[in-house]
Amino acid sequence: MAEPLPPRTPFGLAEPLRRRIGPVGIVERFDLALVSLAERQGKAEAFATAARAAGIPLPGPARRAEAPPFAAFWVAPGMWFVEAPLDTHPDPVAALKPVFGAAASLSEQTDAWVRLELAAGDLAPLLERLCNVDYATAPDGFATRTLIEHLGCYLIRLGPGAATLLGPRSSAESLLHAIETAAAAIA
Amino acid sequence: MLIPHPLLGPRDAQEFVYLGDAALIDRPDGTAAGIEAFHDYLYLRDNPAGQHRELWYHEQGDRSWLVVTRDTVTHEILKAELARDVALARGRGR
Numbered sequence: 241m242a243e244p245l246p247p248r249t250p251f252g253l254a255e256p257l258r259r260r261i262g263p264v265g266i267v268e269r270f271d272l273a274l275v276s277l278a279e280r281q282g283k284a285e286a287f288a289t290a291a292r293a294a295g296i297p298l299p300g301p302a303r304r305a306e307a308p309p310f311a312a313f314w315v316a317p318g319m320w321f322v323e324a325p326l327d328t329h330p331d332p333v334a335a336l337k338p339v340f341g342a343a344a345s346l347s348e349q350t351d352a353w354v355r356l357e358l359a360a361g362d363l364a365p366l367l368e369r370l371c372n373v374d375y376a377t378a379p380d381g382f383a384t385r386t387l388i389e390h391l392g393c394y395l396i397r398l399g400p401g402a403a404t405l406l407g408p409r410s411s412a413e414s415l416l417h418a419i420e421t422a423a424a425a426i427a
Numbered sequence: 428m429l430i431p432h433p434l435l436g437p438r439d440a441q442e443f444v445y446l447g448d449a450a451l452i453d454r455p456d457g458t459a460a461g462i463e464a465f466h467d468y469l470y471l472r473d474n475p476a477g478q479h480r481e482l483w484y485h486e487q488g489d490r491s492w493l494v495v496t497r498d499t500v501t502h503e504i505l506k507a508e509l510a511r512d513v514a515l516a517r518g519r520g521r
Contacts (some may be wrong), residue, residue: 301434301489316489318435372439384435387442387487404452 250354252297252413261420262427264366265359272323274349274406275332277340279318286343294339300405302398304383313396323351353394354412356405356419363403367420371395375403377387387417430468430483430495442487448472449493449494452514476500482510 249270251257257268276354277296279287291298297305297312298320304313311323329335333346340346360366364376371386373395382397391414394406407415428440450472456465475478476499483493492510498504 314489317491317511372441387486392487 249389251416255391257416259416259420261423263360263421264423264427266416266419266423267359268355269355269357271326272350272355273320273326273329273332274353275324275336276315276347277312277320277322277336277350278316278345280343280345283343287340290340294336296320296336299381299383301320302382302384304314304381313394315385326350340345347379352409353406354409354415355416356415358405358419360401363401366419366422367395368404369425370418376400388415391415391418428502429506430493430504432485432488432491432493433507433509433512435485437488438485438488442485443493443495444484444486446482446484446506449482449510449513451482452494452510452519453517478505483507 259266297307299305311319367375396404429437498505
């Protein structure tokens, strides 16, 4: 009989990664399921109705909204990334497909991204070294795609000292290196 | 250079990829319009010193196509619209 395969984080570890560099704390999370939700052409009304019925928020451009157990952020016109706890929604596509039917296209994103929670008294000095987002003036709930080093990432502002960063899973080590280098520079 | 994205506000031009003349939106029917029209669509471009409408793709952003009106002499950007809205306004299906 095959040996059970233990799940590994994007960093190849058994436990979520935790780092502290000077004022900056980095904590990895992999307890959230992620799915992309795209409105199909000409189905706007059915799409909005289904989202309301499922309790999924549909925030406007460059915004994130929460409605537990769901949270969603805008990624493109008519398209959102929806988050839900992995233990209650282990297969988010199967859970949402019956709700939206032909009104939406869904694709599993959970294992495509590494999710890092950044914390510091003020994250602006770190993020202005990493990307071109004007973090200091962005409102809370601001969510955008941006470029860190060569990696396309989603940056979500939760507060002046708290942010979520979603980066490509296969480049998790490179992304961490970029953050650690910038954090060391301001430490 | 900053591009005023219609949905996201001013964005750095390095987030975008440049495609070229916005006339690419108006592709003639290759079988009905005739070879000359399709040849002109494929190979002939105006090269104005002044206002130019061009397609930009927001690759490191929301992945939308924009029609940007730019002055090729001063690099001033006069207008940015979603290419989708431009195509719909011309009676295209999408």
